[in-house]
Amino acid sequence: MSTTHLGMPAVRDDSHDTGLPTYSPAGQGNLRGATSFPKAAHEKLLDTQLRRNLGKATGIIRGKRAGVVAELDDWEELRLAGSAIKADVMARLPELLEQLEENVTARGGHVHWARDAAEANRIVADLVRATGADEVVKVKSMATQETGLNEALAEQGIAAWETDLAELIVQLGHDAPSHILVPAIHRNRSEIREIFLREMPNVDPALADDPRELAMAARAHLRRKFLTAKVAVSGANFAVADTGTLSVVESEGNGRMCLTLPDTLITLMGVEKLVPTWSDLEVFLQLLPRSSTGERMNPYTSTWTGVTPGDGPQEFHLVLLDNGRSAVLADEDGRAALHCIRCSACLNVCPVYERVGGHAYGSVYPGPIGAVLSPMLTGISGPDDPNASLPYASSLCGACFDACPVRIDIPNLLVQQRAASVESHPRPTAQDLALRAAAVAMSSPGRFAAAEKGLALGRLVAGRKGRISSLPWPLSHWTDSRDVPAPPAETARQWWARTGGNDDEQEGRA
Amino acid sequence: MATCLGDAMFPQAVKGTVKLLRRLGHEVVFPEGQTCCGQMHVNTGYLREAVPLVRHHVDVFEPVAHGEWDAVVAPSGSCTGCVRHQHAMVARRAGDEALAERAEAVAGRTYELSELLVDVLGVTDVGAYYPHRVTYHPTCHSLRMLRVADKPLQLLRAVRGLELVELPDAEVCCGFGGTFAVKNGETSTAMLADKMRNVLGTRAEVCTAGDSSCLMHIGGGLGRLRTGVRTVHLAEILASTEASQTPAAAGSAGGVRDEPAEAQR
Amino acid sequence: MSGAREEVLARLRAARDAGAPRGGVPPVPRDYHRSGSLEPGGREVLDLLVERVEDYRARVLCAGTDDEVAAAVARCLDEAGSRRFVVPADLEQGWRPRIGDRELVEEHPSAPLTVPELDALDAVVTGSSVAIALTGTIVLAGGAPGQGRRALTLVPDHHVCVVRAADVVETVPEALARLDPSVPLTFISGPSATSDIELDRVEGVHGPRRLDVVVVG
Ligand code: SF4
Numbered sequence: 001m002s003t004t005h006l007g008m009p010a011v012r013d014d015s016h017d018t019g020l021p022t023y024s025p026a027g028q029g030n031l032r033g034a035t036s037f038p039k040a041a042h043e044k045l046l047d048t049q050l051r052r053n054l055g056k057a058t059g060i061i062r063g064k065r066a067g068v069v070a071e072l073d074d075w076e077e078l079r080l081a082g083s084a085i086k087a088d089v090m091a092r093l094p095e096l097l098e099q100l101e102e103n104v105t106a107r108g109g110h111v112h113w114a115r116d117a118a119e120a121n122r123i124v125a126d127l128v129r130a131t132g133a134d135e136v137v138k139v140k141s142m143a144t145q146e147t148g149l150n151e152a153l154a155e156q157g158i159a160a161w162e163t164d165l166a167e168l169i170v171q172l173g174h175d176a177p178s179h180i181l182v183p184a185i186h187r188n189r190s191e192i193r194e195i196f197l198r199e200m201p202n203v204d205p206a207l208a209d210d211p212r213e214l215a216m217a218a219r220a221h222l223r224r225k226f227l228t229a230k231v232a233v234s235g236a237n238f239a240v241a242d243t244g245t246l247s248v249v250e251s252e253g254n255g256r257m258c259l260t261l262p263d264t265l266i267t268l269m270g271v272e273k274l275v276p277t278w279s280d281l282e283v284f285l286q287l288l289p290r291s292s293t294g295e296r297m298n299p300y301t302s303t304w305t306g307v308t309p310g311d312g313p314q315e316f317h318l319v320l321l322d323n324g325r326s327a328v329l330a331d332e333d334g335r336a337a338l339h340c341i342r343c344s345a346c347l348n349v350c351p352v353y354e355r356v357g358g359h360a361y362g363s364v365y366p367g368p369i370g371a372v373l374s375p376m377l378t379g380i381s382g383p384d385d386p387n388a389s390l391p392y393a394s395s396l397c398g399a400c401f402d403a404c405p406v407r408i409d410i411p412n413l414l415v416q417q418r419a420a421s422v423e424s425h426p427r428p429t430a431q432d433l434a435l436r437a438a439a440v441a442m443s444s445p446g447r448f449a450a451a452e453k454g455l456a457l458g459r460l461v462a463g464r465k466g467r468i469s470s471l472p473w474p475l476s477h478w479t480d481s482r483d484v485p486a487p488p489a490e491t492a493r494q495w496w497a498r499t500g501g502n503d504d505e506q507e508g509r510a
Numbered sequence: 511m512a513t514c515l516g517d518a519m520f521p522q523a524v525k526g527t528v529k530l531l532r533r534l535g536h537e538v539v540f541p542e543g544q545t546c547c548g549q550m551h552v553n554t555g556y557l558r559e560a561v562p563l564v565r566h567h568v569d570v571f572e573p574v575a576h577g578e579w580d581a582v583v584a585p586s587g588s589c590t591g592c593v594r595h596q597h598a599m600v601a602r603r604a605g606d607e608a609l610a611e612r613a614e615a616v617a618g619r620t621y622e623l624s625e626l627l628v629d630v631l632g633v634t635d636v637g638a639y640y641p642h643r644v645t646y647h648p649t650c651h652s653l654r655m656l657r658v659a660d661k662p663l664q665l666l667r668a669v670r671g672l673e674l675v676e677l678p679d680a681e682v683c684c685g686f687g688g689t690f691a692v693k694n695g696e697t698s699t700a701m702l703a704d705k706m707r708n709v710l711g712t713r714a715e716v717c718t719a720g721d722s723s724c725l726m727h728i729g730g731g732l733g734r735l736r737t738g739v740r741t742v743h744l745a746e747i748l749a750s751t752e753a754s755q756t757p758a759a760a761g762s763a764g765g766v767r768d769e770p771a772e773a774q775r
Numbered sequence: 776m777s778g779a780r781e782e783v784l785a786r787l788r789a790a791r792d793a794g795a796p797r798g799g800v801p802p803v804p805r806d807y808h809r810s811g812s813l814e815p816g817g818r819e820v821l822d823l824l825v826e827r828v829e830d831y832r833a834r835v836l837c838a839g840t841d842d843e844v845a846a847a848v849a850r851c852l853d854e855a856g857s858r859r860f861v862v863p864a865d866l867e868q869g870w871r872p873r874i875g876d877r878e879l880v881e882e883h884p885s886a887p888l889t890v891p892e893l894d895a896l897d898a899v900v901t902g903s904s905v906a907i908a909l910t911g912t913i914v915l916a917g918g919a920p921g922q923g924r925r926a927l928t929l930v931p932d933h934h935v936c937v938v939r940a941a942d943v944v945e946t947v948p949e950a951l952a953r954l955d956p957s958v959p960l961t962f963i964s965g966p967s968a969t970s971d972i973e974l975d976r977v978e979g980v981h982g983p984r985r986l987d988v989v990v991v992g
Contacts, residue, residue, distance in 0.1 A: 053973070311917045
């Protein structure tokens with residue numbers, strides 16, 4: 001994947017956690033892009049086709065979500081329960097993981113632990129090799145995107161077949177996913193048709209760009225793979241600690257194919273994807289589909305517990321992945337980011353995501369949650385770390401919080417990660433100096449009033465137009481597209497001092 | 511609470527608030543020690559640097575917590591939001607629990623203008639007159655941090671002479687976002703373009719909102735393109751009466767004036 | 776390998792304590808509807824189920840007696856042109872359509888069909904464990920009477936599923952309370968579908984492209 005940036009030093013600054021252990025080395029894998037967000041956004045904003053594709057797709061899904069959420073009169077209560085269940089999971093995570101391990105093992109499954117992405121990939125590759133297979137079918141999984149599993153398997157001579165339609169489009173297009181739920185959301189039907197014509201062997205050259213025809217081409221392309229695959233790799237949407245049950249939520253049936261037909265199933269899952277009890281799923285199976293695809297229920301949800309004789313894979317491996325998550329857990333506010341159930345609602349409502357798309361974020365986790373989770377998982381190494389720019393990729397409009405089914409206060413986490421970004425500076429930057437000076441000026445009324453006098457200068461710049469159209473850098477980023485009003489002749493403070501608030505005239509500013 | 515932006519750049523919103531509240535029979539004081547709530551620092555990640563600003567704000571406005579004043583009002587959803595939802599967090603993060611508690615006491619009596627009018631004072635018809643075609647942009651922080659919901663619309667509907675037109679996709683952010691507008695200027699502009707398209711589609715002559723900052727952004731874009739649509743703070747509209755509808759007062763822009771300044775004389 | 780286990784758990788324990796919320800973790804508020812207002816198996820809940828399943832563009836037929844079920848199943852098979860069909864050996868005898876010119880294959884747990892054999896069949900007829908009216912969902916439990924193993928309801932392209940009225944509940948929590956998680960479960964809400972191309976919904980991808988539901992009672 002072109003956005004990988006493995007060698008980047010990512011030192012977690014633990015200086016204000018004195019006396020506490022270092023929780024985790026930073027996560028590795030596809031969690032960091034090569035350029036800062038504003039630079040990447042610059043390119044993406046110019047791509048008019050991308051803008052059109054994203055605007056259309058996110059608009060449709062926002063509408064669907066709003067419709068099915070409005071149907072439930074207990075939606076808020078479900079969100080509150082979901083949020084509280086996840087908070088409880090975080091407070092008991094190690095115990096619950098041990099309970100999960102015990103139950104999976106008791107039912108004939110094998111549990112593996114991976115400290116980081118490389119270790120997870122190694123475990124999976126070894127397990128595949130042990131079966132003698134040289135290919136695997138895959139269910140869409142963010143965890144395997146995070147670790148870069150496909151590339152790691154390829155290095156071992158193992159071919160990984162993505163079977164989710166959107167993942168297939170991304171894989172065939174030698175592209176990177178740009179959305180958690182619909183990884184090819186940046187592509188339109190005619191682009192997808194071109195990819196299929198170019199990359200699918202035996203495809204009908206008369207293939208039209210109708211979504212049904214394209215879906216049927218994917219069906220034909222993958223069917224033989226499903227029916228012959230010996231090994232499948234999946235992610236998991238939920239794992240139930242008290243029963244050892246795993247769950248995959250999907251639409252196309254590719255998940256069922258992978259979870260059912262092969263002899264061996266390997267599931268890679270982030271350690272946070274737990275719920276304590278079977279009945280807790282009653283909350284999440286309502287929150288997730290309505291928030292993600294905007295349906296009352298997704299077409300297929302599969303649950304399985306270990307190995308069932310005579311039904312499905314007779315060998316089951318569960319790989320539990322840390323890769324920076326323990327560091328996130330150690331942050332009292334930040335651990336809320338681990339509550340995420342990857343529904344993608346926050347992406348779909350985000351006005352920034354809608355305009356730049358997922359690739360601008362660099363990480364496999366884009367959008368509002370990606371803008372906090374990615375730097376939390378990797379740590380921020382300094383002002384030039386691309387992930388240092390992610391928390392600023394938001395106007396803090398708050399639409400993400402309203403949409404989030406587990407009530408993650410993403411705006412607050414963005415602010416906290418901005419602080420982490422600022423605190424990662426080894427030396428003060430120009431911005432640091434400017435804001436520190438402003439803080440000094442603004443914490444005293446005398447100094448503040450004096451600073452306001454400097455605004456008179458602005459009136460000179462504005463001249464007789466009453467408007468400023470061009471300012472020096474960095475304020476040129478403002479005046480590139482917006483005028484600035486000339487400062488008024490009299491500030492509110494001066495007006496009050498002069499009139500005691502009794503004066504209605506003197507409205508002129510010239 | 512005049513807010514630093516209101517004080518320095520948009521005194522009309524502050525004056526409008528004062529005039530309106532006095533007209534409704536309330537006593538208004540302007541604590542001269544006030545400076546800035548620290549929102550820019552907080553939202554840019556300078557949480558440590560924001561601590562003195564929070565402390566100063568609490569020092570200046572603490573009389574409200576002791577019942578000396580009944581309420582603190584600001585003609586800004588985002589500044590009110592910062593006081594109510596971030597001041598205590600900033601103090602706690604710095605380990606100053608005492609400051610956090612004082613900040614919470616002040617925050618508990620701090621209101622955005624439409625909240626004060628509708629919830630605290632119980633008025634929706636403030637006796638205003640504003641004969642213009644107006645569209646209202648609900649700013650994100652008033653909408654989603656403070657949940658003012660349709661209170662500003664209730665107030666606007668009661669204004670005589672005012673023709674209120676609904677703004678399509680009103681709840682989508684205008685792209686301001688404080689330092690976002692500078693740090694991610696291009697994305698901010700792309701968001702602004704859509705907001706302007708919707709504003710222009712309403713054929714309104716005035717776009718109003720409860721935050722001078724967002725209006726500065728929207729007005730800056732509308733002005734740059736010479737669209738002939740002006741931005742006016744909600745407080746100014748609510749402060750207007752038949753008596754104040756002189757040509758100059760009616761055109762006092764909250765964002766950027768389109769007319770050359772001398773035309774205002 | 777066990778080194779990784781111990782290390783990850785140690786990190787998580789340290790992190791659990793370091794990031795513990797100052798106020799503790801509040802109890803989980805469960806003020807959402809844990810049961811519906813509609814009587815399980817009652818007329819209203821059945822009507823809701825039919826409406827919601829049809830919303831997914833699945834076909835729903837209602838039957839009162841076993842004979843009517845058999846007739847409805849036959850109609851579903853005929854309309855889809857499904858001639859060769861498979862049933863789990865323990866499927867209710869009364870629900871099976873008259874053979875006629877159709878070909879019936881019974882699968883016994885002791886003699887499972889191979890994947891190519893399953894792929895050569897046109898349809899599968901099964902029962903179900905629970906249905907959720909509010910979401911139009913039918914749940915199959917692997918190995919439960921009349922439901923077979925998972926592959927059976929996956930590989931054939933046409934699934935005819937019989938739902939007993941007594942198994943229909945209104946809400947998701949009521950359904951989960953009736954299910955045993957130790958067996959593999961499949962929650963089915965309409966035929967397979969994708970919205971991966973411009974968010975345009977296309978029904979019928981890898982799972983059965985046609986789903987017919989027969990509600991009894
Ligand atoms: S943060 Fe919330 S809204 Fe965003 S993907 Fe995660 S669960 Fe969904």
